[in-house]
Amino acid sequence: MHIFLYDGNFMYTGEDVIGEYDEMPKNATDVRPEGLYLAVYDEKKRTWSESASKEYIESLQPKPPLPNDITTLKKQAALLTLQVTQLQRGGAS
Missing domain, CATH: 1.20.5 (Single alpha-helices involved in coiled-coils or other helix-helix interfaces)
Structure with a gap:
């Protein structure tokens, strides 16, 4: 199973794979963060949201x-x- 990891500030830090019977780490979820630049996780809602500013996102766009x-x-x-x-x-x- 793919899991998605986050740090102490709930910022996305990467992903990993665990076995079907392995315990989910405390700093992980099975909810995929899709289409986000700086994903931040909300444990209560079980959702990822964008934390990047508009300026930051625009700075990443190709000229x-x-x-x-x-x-x-x-x-x-x-x-x-x-x-x-x-x-x-x-x-x-």
């Missing part, structure tokens, strides 16, 4: 990639082509 030179040049070429086409038709629309 959008910077456009490379080729992508930038393609966009500029497309814009210039559009502008030339509009000028040939008698002006911008």
Whole structure:
């Protein structure tokens, strides 16, 4: 059976596997903490909740990639082509 461990502050510390007849450690539960960044366990409710701040979670998100030179040049070429086409038709629309 998979168990999920927490420390003295009820913060998730990892998981382990115990046998079917082994006793559950005092600092463990069989409730899986899913989709949390800094999981904290509530023994009374038998639930995990998020303890991470919005700022902390946002700091872990990957930054959008910077456009490379080729992508930038393609966009500029497309814009210039559009502008030339509009000028040939008698002006911008």
